[in-house]
Amino acid sequence: MTIQKALLGQIGEEAAVAYLKRQGYRIVEQNFRNQLGEIDIIAADGDTVCFIEVKTRNSDLFGTPFESVTKAKQRKIGQVALSYLKYKGKSDDEVRFDVISICVKGDQCQSIELLKNAFEYR
Numbered sequence: 727m728t729i730q731k732a733l734l735g736q737i738g739e740e741a742a743v744a745y746l747k748r749q750g751y752r753i754v755e756q757n758f759r760n761q762l763g764e765i766d767i768i769a770a771d772g773d774t775v776c777f778i779e780v781k782t783r784n785s786d787l788f789g790t791p792f793e794s795v796t797k798a799k800q801r802k803i804g805q806v807a808l809s810y811l812k813y814k815g816k817s818d819d820e821v822r823f824d825v826i827s828i829c830v831k832g833d834q835c836q837s838i839e840l841l842k843n844a845f846e847y848r
Contacts, residue, residue: 733833734782734783734784734830735780735782737782737828737830737833737835738780738781738782738826738828738830738835739756739757739766739767739780739782741782741828741835741838742766742767742778742780742826742828742838743756743767745826745838745840746767746769746778746826746840749771749840750771751769751770751771751776752769752770753767753768753769754768754769754770754775755767755768756768758806758810760806760809760810760813762802762805762806762809763802763803763805763806764806765777765778765779765803765806765807765810766778766779766780767780768810771822773819773820774819774820774821774822775811775816775819775820775821775822776821776822776823776824777803777806777807777810777821777822777823777824778823778824778825778826779795779799779803779823779824779825779826779844780825780826780828781794781795781825781826781827781828782828782829782830783827783828783829783830784829784830784831790827792825792827792839792841792844795825795844795845800823800845800847801847803823803847804823804847807821807823807847808847822842822843823843823844823845823846823847824840824841824842824843824844825840825841825844825845826838826839826840826841827839827840827841
């Protein structure tokens with residue numbers, strides 16, 4: 727991973743956390759990792775546990791941030807989410823999968839878009 731890509735991801739995740747807090751979410755975990763993979767942000771929106779993928783781009787040359795959350799990525803996030811819920815004893819909680827699209831110019835966040843219920847996992 728290049729320094730530029732790492733910085734871009736860091737800017738995006740910081741912007742996403744600030745945005746979610748302004749929207750009333752309570753951040754539970756950031757960059758949760760286990761043997762199955764990683765989830766960028768786990769947050770509570772009321773009584774709903776939200777697993778949030780953050781996609782940050784500085785260009786749409788390779789598609790929009792939302793388009794980069796492929797079916798394979800959705801499956802991976804779902805597997806990690808189920809593992810997390812089981813580990814935390816929250817298997818019966820209401821769950822939602824959201825995606826945040828962040829567009830950055832230079833080191834400044836230009837736009838943030840939250841797509842709630844971006845996908846389902848069964």
